[in-house]
Amino acid sequence: MKNRELAVEIKNVKKSFKNLHAVKGVNLQIYKGEFLALLGPNGAGKTTLVEMIEGIQTPDSGEIFITGKKWKGNELELHHSLGISLQETRFIDRLTARETLLLFASFYRLDGRRVDEVLGMINLYEKRNAFVNHLSGGQRQRLALGISLLNSPEILLLDEPTTGLDPISRRELWEILLYLKKYHGTSLILTTHYMEEAEYLCDRIVIMNQGEVLAMGTLEELLRNNNLEEYIEFSLKNEITNFDFLPKNIFRNFKFDAKQRKGNCYISNAVQDLPVFFEIMKQQHIELTFVQCRKLTLDDLFLVLTGKKLEEN
Numbered sequence: 001m002k003n004r005e006l007a008v009e010i011k012n013v014k015k016s017f018k019n020l021h022a023v024k025g026v027n028l029q030i031y032k033g034e035f036l037a038l039l040g041p042n043g044a045g046k047t048t049l050v051e052m053i054e055g056i057q058t059p060d061s062g063e064i065f066i067t068g069k070k071w072k073g074n075e076l077e078l079h080h081s082l083g084i085s086l087q088e089t090r091f092i093d094r095l096t097a098r099e100t101l102l103l104f105a106s107f108y109r110l111d112g113r114r115v116d117e118v119l120g121m122i123n124l125y126e127k128r129n130a131f132v133n134h135l136s137g138g139q140r141q142r143l144a145l146g147i148s149l150l151n152s153p154e155i156l157l158l159d160e161p162t163t164g165l166d167p168i169s170r171r172e173l174w175e176i177l178l179y180l181k182k183y184h185g186t187s188l189i190l191t192t193h194y195m196e197e198a199e200y201l202c203d204r205i206v207i208m209n210q211g212e213v214l215a216m217g218t219l220e221e222l223l224r225n226n227n228l229e230e231y232i233e234f235s236l237k238n239e240i241t242n243f244d245f246l247p248k249n250i251f252r253n254f255k256f257d258a259k260q261r262k263g264n265c266y267i268s269n270a271v272q273d274l275p276v277f278f279e280i281m282k283q284q285h286i287e288l289t290f291v292q293c294r295k296l297t298l299d300d301l302f303l304v305l306t307g308k309k310l311e312e313n
């Protein structure tokens with residue numbers, strides 16, 4: 001991966017709104033053909049960061065290079081290499097889906113042929129003559145994606161493109177994006193609150209919180225680097241409130257609800273750590289009534305890093 005060409009390079013970028021530090025010195029590299037997910041709770045700074053890449057907002061300090069070039073002096077060229085879809089898209093109600101695309105196509109001096117091609121890609125050809133306010137939410141999101149695809153961009157920046165979509169519409173949008181990756185080598189920076197989306201679509205995941213990057217890597221790397229691989233849940237017969245006898249370096253983030261007699265914690269290796277768990281419980285004369293161990297997900301990692309659940313945002 002390291003030898004690949006960079007699509008976007010972000011160097012120590014900062015942005016504040018008065019005394020609110022929305023982005024606090026972010027460094028990030030996105031390679032050509034790579035899909036990157038930007039995750040973080042509300043207000044983490046995702047949109048601010050993405051809009052600085054898009055040239056919509058200017059960093060207070062730091063540098064952004066898109067295919068090796070800065071925005072200043074390269075505006076026209078960069079507008080042609082980027083495809084952008086903002087967190088909220090407002091359409092003109094009195095235009096049809098096709099007319100909306102034609103309007104945006106005219107900015108790039110593209111004609112109706114490209115518009116029809118894009119209508120096909122986003123599966124909206126049947127609906128091309130429908131007014132945009134008669135489209136469903138999912139169809140409108142696909143139209144927004146269509147606008148960002150008109151200029152056949154090398155780099156796509158999509159801010160929560162699937163928020164509010166039903167699982168089927170979300171999946172349809174994913175398939176369009178994977179098609180672009182496979183056949184056009186498109187790079188993607190996507191912000192999302194859906195861990196499944198980040199896991200399914202993206203090569204690497206970046207977790208942001210309060211303007212900072214907390215972690216970045218493939219899902220496996222993220223879990224391994226945090227020594228979080230498995231999750232144990234258990235229930236007990238006994239009434240216990242103190243678990244000091246469990247080594248905290250093995251059984252991490254230990255939680256126990258005394259009322260329900262249910263607990264959970266993270267371990268890094270089930271084969272090694274589970275027998276230790278059973279042995280200690282036996283020594284302490286604690287009777288387990290239920291034990292379950294499962295692989296960790298991005299959602300667990302997110303909770304450990306940010307203290308919040310990903311999809312609660």
Ligand SMILES: Nc1ncnc2c1ncn2[C@@H]1O[C@H](COP(=O)(O)OP(=O)(O)OP(=O)(O)O)[C@@H](O)[C@H]1O
Nearest residue numbers: 017020022040041042043044045046047048049087
């Ligand atoms: N134009 C602005 N003026 C003042 N504060 C702003 C402005 N834009 C963003 N902020 C603040 O900067 C912080 C980061 O906002 P941002 O929109 O980047 O978050 P986000 O990660 O995209 O959140 P969400 O998941 O809700 O979309 C927030 O605290 C927000 O209130």
Ligand SMILES: [Mg+2]
Nearest residue numbers: 046047087159
């Ligand atoms: Mg946002």
